Amino acid sequence: MDYNRRIQKVKKMMEGKADYLIVGPSSNMLYLTGFVEEPMERPILLVLGDRDFMLAPRMYMEQLSDLPIELQTYNDGEDPYSYLNLRKGASLVVDDSLWSAFLIEIVNRFLPSNLLRGSVLMKKLRAIKDREEIEIMMEGLGIAEASFHDLINMIKEGETECEVGRKLEMIFAEHGVVPSFSTISTSGPNTSMPHLRCTDRRIRKGDIIIVDFGVKYRGYSTDTTRVLSLGSPSKEVMEIWSIVDEAVNLAEKVQFGLSGREIDNIPRKLIEEKGYGKYFIHRTGHGIGIDVHEDPYISSDNLEVVERGSTFTIEPGIYIPGRFGIRLEDMVIMNEKINRMNSLSRELYVI
Amino acid sequence: MDYNRRIQKVKKMMEGKADYLIVGPSSNMLYLTGFVEEPMERPILLVLGDRDFMLAPRMYMEQLSDLPIELQTYNDGEDPYSYLNLRKGASLVVDDSLWSAFLIEIVNRFLPSNLLRGSVLMKKLRAIKDREEIEIMMEGLGIAEASFHDLINMIKEGETECEVGRKLEMIFAEHGVVPSFSTISTSGPNTSMPHLRCTDRRIRKGDIIIVDFGVKYRGYSTDTTRVLSLGSPSKEVMEIWSIVDEAVNLAEKVQFGLSGREIDNIPRKLIEEKGYGKYFIHRTGHGIGIDVHEDPYISSDNLEVVERGSTFTIEPGIYIPGRFGIRLEDMVIMNEKINRMNSLSRELYVI
Numbered sequence: 087m088d089y090n091r092r093i094q095k096v097k098k099m100m101e102g103k104a105d106y107l108i109v110g111p112s113s114n115m116l117y118l119t120g121f122v123e124e125p126m127e128r129p130i131l132l133v134l135g136d137r138d139f140m141l142a143p144r145m146y147m148e149q150l151s152d153l154p155i156e157l158q159t160y161n162d163g164e165d166p167y168s169y170l171n172l173r174k175g176a177s178l179v180v181d182d183s184l185w186s187a188f189l190i191e192i193v194n195r196f197l198p199s200n201l202l203r204g205s206v207l208m209k210k211l212r213a214i215k216d217r218e219e220i221e222i223m224m225e226g227l228g229i230a231e232a233s234f235h236d237l238i239n240m241i242k243e244g245e246t247e248c249e250v251g252r253k254l255e256m257i258f259a260e261h262g263v264v265p266s267f268s269t270i271s272t273s274g275p276n277t278s279m280p281h282l283r284c285t286d287r288r289i290r291k292g293d294i295i296i297v298d299f300g301v302k303y304r305g306y307s308t309d310t311t312r313v314l315s316l317g318s319p320s321k322e323v324m325e326i327w328s329i330v331d332e333a334v335n336l337a338e339k340v341q342f343g344l345s346g347r348e349i350d351n352i353p354r355k356l357i358e359e360k361g362y363g364k365y366f367i368h369r370t371g372h373g374i375g376i377d378v379h380e381d382p383y384i385s386s387d388n389l390e391v392v393e394r395g396s397t398f399t400i401e402p403g404i405y406i407p408g409r410f411g412i413r414l415e416d417m418v419i420m421n422e423k424i425n426r427m428n429s430l431s432r433e434l435y436v437i
Numbered sequence: 438m439d440y441n442r443r444i445q446k447v448k449k450m451m452e453g454k455a456d457y458l459i460v461g462p463s464s465n466m467l468y469l470t471g472f473v474e475e476p477m478e479r480p481i482l483l484v485l486g487d488r489d490f491m492l493a494p495r496m497y498m499e500q501l502s503d504l505p506i507e508l509q510t511y512n513d514g515e516d517p518y519s520y521l522n523l524r525k526g527a528s529l530v531v532d533d534s535l536w537s538a539f540l541i542e543i544v545n546r547f548l549p550s551n552l553l554r555g556s557v558l559m560k561k562l563r564a565i566k567d568r569e570e571i572e573i574m575m576e577g578l579g580i581a582e583a584s585f586h587d588l589i590n591m592i593k594e595g596e597t598e599c600e601v602g603r604k605l606e607m608i609f610a611e612h613g614v615v616p617s618f619s620t621i622s623t624s625g626p627n628t629s630m631p632h633l634r635c636t637d638r639r640i641r642k643g644d645i646i647i648v649d650f651g652v653k654y655r656g657y658s659t660d661t662t663r664v665l666s667l668g669s670p671s672k673e674v675m676e677i678w679s680i681v682d683e684a685v686n687l688a689e690k691v692q693f694g695l696s697g698r699e700i701d702n703i704p705r706k707l708i709e710e711k712g713y714g715k716y717f718i719h720r721t722g723h724g725i726g727i728d729v730h731e732d733p734y735i736s737s738d739n740l741e742v743v744e745r746g747s748t749f750t751i752e753p754g755i756y757i758p759g760r761f762g763i764r765l766e767d768m769v770i771m772n773e774k775i776n777r778m779n780s781l782s783r784e785l786y787v788i
Contacts, residue, residue, distance in 0.1 A: 110537075123632065124618060125534065127730050145719045148758050149630045162720040163737035183476065186461075187533035190552045193544075201541045248613075256610045259603055267475060279500045326501070348603045367496045369513040379478050386514035408501050 087218065089154040092118050092211070097134055099207050104177035105199075106135035107207065108192065110184035113376035115209050116305055119154055123382060127164045129188050134178075134382040141169055154393065172196040179204050205345060209381035215374055219306065220419065223375070223397060226263070226303030227417060231430040234299060238435055243291060245317060247271050247284035250295065258301055266307035266378050270298035270333050278411040280368060280403060285308040291317045294410055300378060307378045309399055310428060311415030314435040323412070326404050328410045329360045333402040334432065337370060341423045346388025353402035363406045365411075371399040374417060396420045397427065438567065440505040443469050448485055450558050455551075456527035457486035458558065459543065464727035465559050468657055470505055480539050486527075491521055499565060517662045523547040530555050535694045560732035564724055565658060565746040570657065573625040574726070575778060576652030578768060579612070582781040585650060592788055594642060594667060595647055598622050598635035601646065609652055609731065617658035617729050618654070621649035629720060629762040630755060633756035642668045650663025660750055661779060662766035665786040674763070677755050678785050680711045681763045684753040685783065688721060692774045695784065704753035707787060713755045716762075722750040725768060747771045748778065 095120065100107055108131040116122035119140065124129055131141045132155075142150060144159040151157075160166045170192065172178070177200040180189055183203075192198070215223070228427075237254045250270035258265055271284045274293040289295060294315050300309040308397050313327060333353035338348055352371040357366045369385030372378075374397055382392045384400070392398070396419070403413030417427040438489070447469065451458055460466050460483040464681075467473035470692040482492045493501060495510040496515075511517045521543065523529075531540055535555075543549070547577040564575070588605045602622035609616055620731030622635045623646040628718055640646060642665050664678060684704035684760040691700055701721040708717045721731075721735030723729075725748055733743045733753065735751070743749070 127734075135708075143719070145631050145756075149633050152455070156441075180537045180541060182478070182536055182538035184537040185533055186531045187554050187556065188534040189537045189540055191552050201544060203538050203541050205538065216496075252610055252613065256607060259607045259610060262599075264602065280496050282500050283490060285646060292594075298524055367512075368494070383478075 087120060089118060089120050093134065093138065093155065096207055096211060097138075099211070100134070100179065102159045103177070103207075103334070104179040104202060106118075106133060106172055106427065107179045107204065108133055108184065110188065112181055112183045112219060113380070114181050114204060114212075115408055117208075117212055117378055121150060121153060125183070125185055127187070128162075129200070131188065133170065135172070137171075141166060144275065164178050167191050167195055169197070175199045179207055180336075181208075181220065213381040214393055215375060215419075216395075217396055219375065220397070222304045222306045223283065223417075224310065225307045226301055227427055228305055229260075229261050229263055230299060230308045231319055232429065233261055233301070233313065234297065234310070236431060237297070237312070238437060241295070241314065241316070241437055244288050246286045246288055247273050247276065247287060247295075247357050250289070250321060251284045252295070254297065257341070263301040263303050266300035266302040266309065267292065270296065270311075273294050275408055275410060278405040278409060280405060280413060289316055292320070294319060295410070296412070296413060298415065300427060304319040305376055307374055307376065309374055309378055309415065309417060310430065311401060311413050312430070313414065313432065314430065314437055316437055319434060324411065324434070326350055326362070326412045329357060329412050330402055330404055331432060333357055333401050334414050334416060336404070337400045338418060338424050338426055341435065342394060342420060344389060345391050346382050347386050348382045349392060350384050350386055353400070357402060357404060365404045365406055366402060367405055368403065371401050371415075373398045394420055394422075400424075408425070438471060440471050444485065444489065444506065445596055447558055447562060448489075450562070451485070451530065454528070454558075455530040455553060457484060457523055458530045458555065459484055459535065460532040460555065460608040461539065463534045463549075464731070465555060465563075467727055468559075468563055472504060478538070479513075482521075482539065484521065485617070486523070488522075492517060493717060505686055508574050518546055519544050521547070525547070529553065530558055548563060548616050553675045556732065562733040563726060565724060565744055566739050566748055566770075567746075568774050570726065571748070573655045573657045574758055574768075577652055577657055578659045578661070578778055579692065580609075580612050580614055580654060581650060581652045581659045582779065584612055584652070585648065585661070585663065585781060587635050587650070589665070589786055590644070591700060592667070593641070594744065595639050597637045597645075598624050598627065599637060601640070602635045603646070604737065605648065605650055612652075614652040614654050617651035617653040617660065621647065621662075623647050626761060627758055629758050629760060631756060631762065631764060634664055640667055641669070645670060645674055646700065646761070647762065647764060649764070649766065655726055655788060658725055658727065660729055660766065661781065662752060663781070663783070664763055665787060665788055667788055670785060674761065675785070677713070677763045680708060680713065680754055681755055681765050682783060683710070684708055685731060685751050685765050686753045687768060688753070689769060689777055693771060694742060696742050697735045698737050700736050700743060701737055708753060708755060716755045716757055717753060718756055719754065724749045742751075743771050745771055745773075753776075
């Protein structure tokens with residue numbers, strides 16, 4: 087990856103908009119420098135402006151010796167902010183996920199005149215993937231799909247939801263990858279809660295199971311959802327599943343040129359026409375790359391055209407509280423039209 | 438856990454200091470409400486002030502039905518901040534790890550007169566553990582130590598550092614727990630970089646291996662470091678190891694009443710006397726609980742007395758760049774004196 091090119095690109099975008107860009111340990115830091123660390127209470131800050139440098143605890147000195155920009159270290163117990171030297175009253179662009187603790191120290195000390203969200207600059211830059219990024223994501227997706235395939239035959243009646251999720255995460259580990267987010271594996275009535283991870287509920291005959299899973303591979307994320315049924319699915323499940331599957335199909339036929347809002351509206355309209363509009367309680371999808379959720383968002387508040395080279399999910403769902411929910415999720419890329427990245431069948435897996 | 442009592446306690450601490458406390462999806466949210474989610478671009482905010490409530494996307498409604506306080510939901514595409522209704526010019530206490538993206542929206546909209554770091558309030562509250570918390574941590578530590586024991590006999594010459602780390606994480610998964618942080622497993626000269634996670638370097642006869650590992654168990658974290666040697670360790674390794682081990686021993690003899698700075702200084706002084714002062718490049722330890730790193734910090738900038746009931750690490754190290762490093766880390770609790778929480782031997786494991 088050409089980090090210097092990325093840094094110069096973002097500096098160009100800052101011109102006339104902001105004096106400094108401040109990036110914490112995040113996917114943006116990884117994107118711009120190749121280095122990332124878990125966020126923690128010691129500040130690690132990439133600062134672009136009149137002086138471009140990385141501020142980090144001294145203990146990182148050896149580890150950061152081949153950083154693409156200047157390194158400024160501080161000792162434990164020293165005041166790290168004294169090294170920032172930001173001009174008072176400047177305009178700052180701040181990494182979206184930078185901890186507020188650091189921003190508060192910076193604001194209280196350097197009294198900036200203006201604070202902008204880092205995504206304003208970074209989202210366009212990161213949404214459009216180059217060939218190397220797409221190849222990595224396709225490889226990661228292949229591993230995630232192979233892992234899911236292994237899992238299908240290993241799910242047993244009487245197991246808890248969390249046991250199923252852990253099994254999949256162990257298969258990931260055997261493949262040398264980690265989950266890109268805590269696997270969602272819910273069953274029966276729990277499937278109507280789209281972001282519930284798992285519970286100790288035991289899977290019984292007749293249950294459907296939603297598995298929403300992804301891996302982190304060479305810094306990039308995957309995200310896919312499939313539905314299984316332990317024994318034959320009911321007529322109602324089949325009906326709802328068919329509608330959601332059709333909604334995904336429709337969205338995946340989209341040609342280049344539509345906004346996030348317009349793409350979001352395609353499966354939504356279908357689900358509304360079928361009478362389930364009020365049970366589709368989230369957006370249609372989200373961009374994916376280093377982060378599991380990033381630009382472009384396929385939602386009603388994104389009025390911008392989804393650019394060529396963007397990778398994102400299509401994941402409509404119908405959730406009937408207390409009964410069950412169905413969501414199907416593919417990863418796609420916008421070229422002249424939407425192309426599917428997944429090769430895994432979207433069928434209702436009967437086990 | 439009695440969440441209402443915790444909420445009332447923190448509100449009491451806010452009196453006269455701040456009008457609002459704003460908490461994001463974090464360990465503080467878990468501590469105050471029992472609910473936590475991974476941080477993401479959709480705001481989930483616990484707001485304490487003239488009205489106490491949780492702001493969350495509508496898709497969480499069912500999942501959050503037994504929250505200890507009022508729930509306010511918003512739809513995807515709606516403006517979540519319109520529900521906050523903060524008084525202009527108020528004084529805000531903001532969760533340390535809240536994403537800057539949310540703080541920037543709040544600052545630009547409600548123009549607070551004063552921003553304070555959430556840790557100001559939360560650190561005292563969370564540093565002192567109750568009996569239930571300590572029991573959970575001891576159970577988690579037992580699982581982490583048993584996992585490390587399983588690992589010892591499974592390390593083979595020619596394996597890469599990352600393979601060793603993944604092995605341990607798979608053993609965690611078999612025990613039904615996840616890592617509390619990316620396992621550090623470095624070998625040979627790489628051990629001189631204290632926060633390097635792992636590389637593809639293959640482990641050879643004569644190498645030392647540092648394993649810094651922890652698990653997340655029922656919401657609480659553990660953190661321990663041990664050193665192994667593949668074949669007999671060199672005289673120099675033995676010498677450095679003995680100094681670090683003695684430094685841990687000295688620190689673990691501390692009686693109640695010392696500040697973080699004073700405790701930090703005990704192993705530091707010993708290592709300085711032995712002539713390795715400049716190679717001890719980090720603080721002596723950090724508090725641990727829900728977060729791997731939390732108050733109290735055992736470092737030169739913590740002038741406060743370490744309170745009874747605090748749990749923290751003791752982890753001095755000596756790192757000789759290009760050669761090797763040794764760190765040993767125990768978890769301890771401050772009672773009338775420091776008591777060790779680990780039962781795992783701190784020996785230099787020769788395999």
